Amino acid sequence: MLPQASLSRLVSRAAVRSLRTAAAETIPSTSIKVLRVVDAVRQWRKPHMTNFRSVGLVPTMGALHEGHFSLIRAAARENHHVVVSIYVNPAQFGIKEDLASYPVTWDADVAALARLDREFADDGANLGRISAVFAPSTAEIYPSGFPGQEIDSKGSFVTITPVGEVLEGASRPTFFRGVATICMKLFNIVQPDRVYFGQKDVQQTVVIKRMVKDFMLPTEVVVCPTTRESDGLALSSRNVYLGTRRRHVAIVLSKALRAAQETYDCGKLDRNDVLGAANTVADTMLQAQMELPPNQRVTWEVDYISLADPDTLQEVDAVDPAKGAVLSGAIKMLPVEEAQNGEDLGHSGGPAVRLIDNIILPPKAQ
Numbered sequence: 489m490l491p492q493a494s495l496s497r498l499v500s501r502a503a504v505r506s507l508r509t510a511a512a513e514t515i516p517s518t519s520i521k522v523l524r525v526v527d528a529v530r531q532w533r534k535p536h537m538t539n540f541r542s543v544g545l546v547p548t549m550g551a552l553h554e555g556h557f558s559l560i561r562a563a564a565r566e567n568h569h570v571v572v573s574i575y576v577n578p579a580q581f582g583i584k585e586d587l588a589s590y591p592v593t594w595d596a597d598v599a600a601l602a603r604l605d606r607e608f609a610d611d612g613a614n615l616g617r618i619s620a621v622f623a624p625s626t627a628e629i630y631p632s633g634f635p636g637q638e639i640d641s642k643g644s645f646v647t648i649t650p651v652g653e654v655l656e657g658a659s660r661p662t663f664f665r666g667v668a669t670i671c672m673k674l675f676n677i678v679q680p681d682r683v684y685f686g687q688k689d690v691q692q693t694v695v696i697k698r699m700v701k702d703f704m705l706p707t708e709v710v711v712c713p714t715t716r717e718s719d720g721l722a723l724s725s726r727n728v729y730l731g732t733r734r735r736h737v738a739i740v741l742s743k744a745l746r747a748a749q750e751t752y753d754c755g756k757l758d759r760n761d762v763l764g765a766a767n768t769v770a771d772t773m774l775q776a777q778m779e780l781p782p783n784q785r786v787t788w789e790v791d792y793i794s795l796a797d798p799d800t801l802q803e804v805d806a807v808d809p810a811k812g813a814v815l816s817g818a819i820k821m822l823p824v825e826e827a828q829n830g831e832d833l834g835h836s837g838g839p840a841v842r843l844i845d846n847i848i849l850p851p852k853a854q
């Protein structure tokens with residue numbers, strides 16, 4: 489260890505303090521480091537470059553659930569060290585979106601990571617363990633100042649077009665600019681050998697793969713299957729907004745996509761046939777809700793149900809059996825019209841919730 493005087497010549501006192509603090513913080517009863525500044529991550533990362541220990545990064549926005557855990561498990565199987573980042577990135581939220589109410593559950597998140605790490609310690613099939621959580625502040629991540637959430641914000645951004653402009657990008661015009669920018673930063677900070685993303689956010693995986701390819705980033709993108717509730721609903725941090733009544737009906741999207749998948753499995757390739765099956769399910773379920781009184785029913789708006797090329801996410805008129813396709817959708821579950829006495833409306837009073845889901849239609853054997 490260098491004496492204080494020599495250290496201070498190299499870095500400022502404030503930096504020394506933050507490095508020391510960062511180095512000292514761990515999740516209680518574990519060896520998982522909590523790193524909050526870029527320098528601390530770089531310092532942690534350096535020896536693993538020279539001793540050829542692989543690092544897997546799982547980027548998250550916290551409010552961890554089994555979907556995140558499946559990514560972390562995959563990373564621990566394949567890497568000596570797993571880094572989980574927890575950062576709610578304001579730049580990917582539109583100004584009218586749910587940044588202010590996005591669930592933040594730090595204590596539960598670190599407790600879950602500690603549990604998961606104990607599970608890894610007892611399971612010889614894993615190559616590694618959770619070594620660190622990277623939980624930066626916005627000032628740390630945007631060193632020249634936060635550029636803002638507006639469409640015309642100026643700043644250092646990564647944009648991946650046109651693939652980031654369709655589907656989710658059409659409804660959330662700043663979303664993929666925010667995602668690609670934060671992921672580029674995280675990849676540059678952590679320098680992971682592998683990065684882990686969930687198929688639940690399929691367009692995000694396509695955007696990140698394209699970014700890695702076009703910017704020659706030295707990392708492998710691993711996509712893990714969507715984890716679902718037993719009734720088919722894709723796990724999502726935003727499901728906490730639903731409350732009991734809307735939770736039961738939120739399966740409409742996964743049911744609609746499954747109906748479309750079955751149509752494809754039965755040999756249909758045409759867009760009207762495949763998407764027709766999904767739209768029939770969504771329409772029939774909405775009709776059934778509209779027959780209920782306002783204090784019982786649930787309503788939603790379909791943002792899109794899409795059949796797209798797996799590489800470009802451009803809409804297709806028919807599935808190319810040699811390539812397959814991506815079936816995806818987004819619906820906005822509207823707030824309940826009339827709450828019942830004492831009804832559980834969900835986190836933050838049960839605002840409108842945008843849910844997404846998708847199914848990959850694999851190529852057909854020729």
Ligand SMILES: Nc1ncnc2c1ncn2[C@@H]1O[C@H](COP(=O)(O)OP(=O)(O)OP(=O)(O)O)[C@@H](O)[C@H]1O
Binds near residue numbers: 554556688
């Ligand atoms: N059900 C799931 N199955 C597999 N991966 C998932 C699932 N849900 C989220 N992930 C993945 O976890 C990573 C972090 O996602 P994030 O923290 O935004 O959680 P989220 O549940 O997707 O939240 P949100 O409600 O904001 O969509 C992403 O790569 C995402 O695709």
Ligand SMILES: CC(C)(CO)[C@@H](O)C(=O)[O-]
Binds near residue numbers: 575577580667689692
């Ligand atoms: C990849 C990500 C962590 C970037 O903020 C986010 O978009 C998410 O959680 O899917």
Ligand code: BAL
Binds near residue numbers: 549581
């Ligand atoms: N999992 C996607 C993050 C977002 O919707 O902002």
